[in-house]
Amino acid sequence: HRKSSHFLCCPWILLLGPLEVRIQTEAKYAGIWHCIRDTYRQERVWGFYRGLSLPVCTVSLVSSVSFGTYHHCLAHICRFRYGSTDAKPTKADITLSGCASGLVRVFLTSPTEVAKVRLQTQAQAQTQQRRPSASWTSGTPALCPTPTARLEPRPKYSGPLHCLVTVAREEGLRGLYKGSSALLLREGHSFATYFLSYAMLCEWLTPAGHSQPDVLGVLVAGGCAGVLAWAVATPMDVIKSRLQADGQGQHRYRGLLHCVVTSVREEGPRVLFKGLALNCCRAFPVNMVVFVAYEAVLRLTQSLLT
Template identity: 85%
Template sequence: MDFVAGAIGGVCGVAVGYPLDTVKVKIQTEPKYRGIWHCVWDTYRQERVRGFYRGLSLPVCTVSLVSSVSFGTYRHCLAHICRFRYGSPDAKPAKPDITLSGFASGLVRVFLTSPTEVAKVRLQTQTQTQQRRPSASWPSAASPMCPAPPACSAPGPKYRGPLHCLATVAREEGLRGLYKGSSALLFRDGHSFATYFLSYTILCEQLTPAGHSRPDVLGVLVAGGCAGVLAWAVATPMDVIKSRLQADGQGQRRYRGLLHCVVTSVREEGPRVLFKGLTLNCCRAFPVNMVVFVAYEAVLRLIQGLST
C-alpha cells in the first residue's frame, strides 16, 4: 500500500513543483541571475512557458518509482525497527526510530535519482536560444558574408531530450558521469528525509483532534507543507553543490569534487552561495508536499477501505 500511495503522491507533487524547480536550478548554477523574478522573466523571454518544463518527461516517468521506493522504504524500515525493539511492527515508534527510517529512505533513493538529476540539471541549464535564419523573401545585409543560411544559425542545444542526454553523458563521461554529484546528493537526501518524516509525524500528532487517530485533511495539508519546507531548509546547501557538480560537465570543468566545489563556491561568492534558492525551495516545497501527503494519505485510506 505504501509503495502505491507513494508513487501517486510523488507524481502529483512533481506536476505542481517542476517550473519552480527549473528556476531554482538556474539560480543555483548561473551567476548571471540577480534574483527569482529576473530568472523567471529571462527564461520566459527566451523560451516562453516551454522553458520552465525542460527535462520534465524523465522525472515524470521516474518519480513514481522513486517516490514509491522512498515511502515504501521508510514504512518497511520503521516496521522492522518496531518489530525488533518493541516486538510488534504496529507499535508506536519513538522519534529516533522515525529519524533513522527517514534517513534510510533518503539514502536508498539516491541510487535511483542521481542519473535523472544529472539529466534534469543539464537540460534545465543548457542554452536553448538559437538565431533565426534570414528570410528567403527579404534580403539581409549580412547575406553577402553568409550565402548559406545554415551557417548563420547557431548550433542547436547539445541535448535533444532526457534519453539523449543520458546517452550522451554515458558516452562522453562514462558511468561516473551519470552519478556525478551523488556524494552531495547523499548528504542532501539523508538528513533532509530524516527531517521530512520526523517533522511530518510530529506535526500530525499536534494537529490530530482529540479522540481521533489521524488528522483531518487540513491537518495533513499543513503538516505536509511544513515538513517539506523544513526538509528543504536543511537540504539547500548540499542541493546547491549537487546542482553545480552535475551542471559542470557542460564545457570546461571547474570542480574536482564535492569539497573543491564547496571551497571554490564560498571563496568566489561568499557563504551566502550555499543558500541560493532557499526562498524558492521553501515556497515550492509547501504546495508540493501538501499535494504529496494529501494524495498519499488519500490513496492509503482508499486501499484500506477496499481491502476491508
C-alpha cells in the same frame, strides 16, 4: 517527497524546477524575476519546462519506492525493537527510517537529475563556449562574412534519453552519478527531517481523544514538513546542481568539498541558499497533497487487509 512529487501539481509549480536549477548554477541572476525574464526572452515558454519529461515519467516509481522504504523500514525497526509493527515508534526510529528512504532514492534519481540539469543548463554552456572564439575574432574583422557564420550551433543534447546515452558514452557510469555524494547528503538528512517533522506535527495537531489528526491537520503537517525538509536540503541541492552541470564545457570543480569552498569564496555563504524561496513555495502545497494521499492509501490498505 518534495522534488519528485512536485510534478503532480499545477503547471506553475512545474516551471519552478528549471528556474531553481538556473538560479543555483548561474551567478548572473539577481533574483527570481530576473531569471524568469531572461529565460522567457531567450527560450520562450518551452524554456520553463526543459528537461522535465524524464522526471515526470519516473515520479510514480521514485515516490512509491521512497515512501515504501520508509514504511517498511519503520515496521521492521518496530518489530525488532518492540516485538510488534503496531508499536509506537520513537523519534529516533522515524529519523532512521526517513534517512534510509532518502538514501535509497539516490540510486534512482541521480541519472534523471543529471539529465535534467544538463538539459536546463546547456544553453548557458553553449554561450560560455562561444565567448572565447568571439573575443579572439573581434580584433580581426571578417573579410567576407557568410550567412553560416551567424548560425547558432545545435544543442548537444536533443532530449533526456539522448542526454543519458551521451553522458554514459563520454563519461561512463560515473557521469550518470555525478554529484551523487551531494545528493546522498541532501536526501539523507532532508528525508529524516521530512518524516520526523511530519510525525511530530501530526502528534501536536491531533485533537484530544483521537489517535490521528483530521484532514486539515494532515494538510498543515505535510506542508510544513516539506518546507522544513527543503530548508536543510537546499545547501547540498545547490552543490549537487553545480557538480552535475559541471560536465558541460570546462570542469571547474574537483569534487564536493572543492565545489563548496569555491562557490562560497566566489559568491559568499548566501550561495548555499540559492533557490530556497522557490523550493519552499512549491514544497508547501505539494506536500499537503502528497501526505493526504499517503494517509488515504494507508487507511485504504489497512481496511482491505482487516
